[in-house]
Amino acid sequence: MRNWLVCFIWLVGSALLPGTAWGQSCSFSVPSMVFAGSTIPGSAINSMTSVTANCSGLLSLGQKVLICPNLNEGSGGATASARIMVNGANSLNYQLYQDAARSIVWGSATWPYAARPPGFLVAFTTILGPLLGSGSTTITLYGQVLANQATAPAGTYSSTFTGASATFNYRYDDGNGCTTALGATASPPAFTVQITLANDCAVTAQNIDFGPNGLLNANIDQTGQVRVTCTPTVPYSVSLSLGNTGTSPTARKMVNGAQSITYGLYQDSNRTVPWGNTILTNTVARTGDGTVQGINVYGRVPPQATPSPGTYSDTIIVTVTY
Known part of the structure; x- marks a missing residue:
């Protein structure tokens, strides 16, 4: 009896050693972001969508999963100052942000620009004693079509995020944040940033x-x-x-x-x-x-x-x- 009890405690304890991350799994969803408005007045146009993470894990015992949602250029491309939506040969500058004030760009650990992604945590609620846990968290992704683009012709402008343009890293939180792209990787289903400009x-x-x-x-x-x-x-x-x-x-x-x-x-x-x-x-x-x-x-x-x-x-x- 004593030998069996010692063996069981050793197995559970080993699952909690720092750096152990086996058993976790996360999936993500990002609805498309649709802007509405006109560039003719010359002012910026704002919109938003959400980023949702659903995670589960074995032997989680109250641990939290760090999500690092890397968003790169998108299919329209980017410059150092803006992402780009395209309509044929025409383009429109926009940007994605972490905050409602549209001051902190939402970037990626893998693209050539300085902006990095925000890190957010998913806390597990155990659903089968100490063995199995799951959790979900949603944060807001803010967008802005930049001001002073009245010369853009009418039409539908878009940029799509899929594959390498949206790679989300996740791992049990180790306190190191999203400065690196370590951990498991998954991508949300493709989503689009879009605006339709009418004559105005x-x-x-x-x-x-x-x-x-x-x-x-x-x-x-x-x-x-x-x-x-x-x-x-x-x-x-x-x-x-x-x-x-x-x-x-x-x-x-x-x-x-x-x-x-x-x-x-x-x-x-x-x-x-x-x-x-x-x-x-x-x-x-x-x-x-x-x-x-x-x-x-x-x-x-x-x-x-x-x-x-x-x-x-x-x-x-x-x-x-x-």
């Missing part, structure tokens, strides 16, 4: 101020501008409404109470081509290239009876049709 436009406008004037006995000219940014190759037209009480492009009204001043808005500096809101008749047509396109608006107050002193104003709605 953005517009801003500059006010036109005709300034202080005593008498309206001669032309008063001033110039403003609308600034349009549209997806490359997208044709668009810019319409200017007739204002609050206008009757035509050259008979808009700035008002102050019951009194008004007539003015017009034009497409040319000679003030001969009116700018209105009938497409293909008196609107301005351009083609987007992903940059800000400034289009001058030429205003004129023609000679007319001078109303009472005061501030006269009108509101014009700028519409971009594409």
